[in-house]
Amino acid sequence: MYAVIRTYLGTGAKQLFKLLEERNADVEATLRKVPGLVSYTLLNTGDGGTAVTVCTDKVGTDASLKVARDWIQKNASNIHTNPPIVTEGPVIVQIK
Numbered sequence: 001m002y003a004v005i006r007t008y009l010g011t012g013a014k015q016l017f018k019l020l021e022e023r024n025a026d027v028e029a030t031l032r033k034v035p036g037l038v039s040y041t042l043l044n045t046g047d048g049g050t051a052v053t054v055c056t057d058k059v060g061t062d063a064s065l066k067v068a069r070d071w072i073q074k075n076a077s078n079i080h081t082n083p084p085i086v087t088e089g090p091v092i093v094q095i096k
Helices: 013-022 024-031 058-075
Strands: 002-008 037-044 049-055 085-090
Touching (some): 002 013, 013 024, 013 037, 037 058, 049 058
Antiparallel strands (some): 002 049, 037 049
């Protein structure tokens, strides 16, 4: 398995996560289309937030990055945010 973490901070991040929370059903439906999706978590930190995507392989996490970028461009282009901090790598342990 492979995971990618996107952390949004700074200008517009709080506003973006408010919108993501309001549109959570749409966000979920969009992310469910990612190939090999194992799990997706969206965490509101109060001053922005973090998205954690786990897929069966890097192809899936790469697709999730594109899906997230496209969703934000289509639905939140009026919110100007800093690019997310992206951290990714192979999953060592996952407990369900």
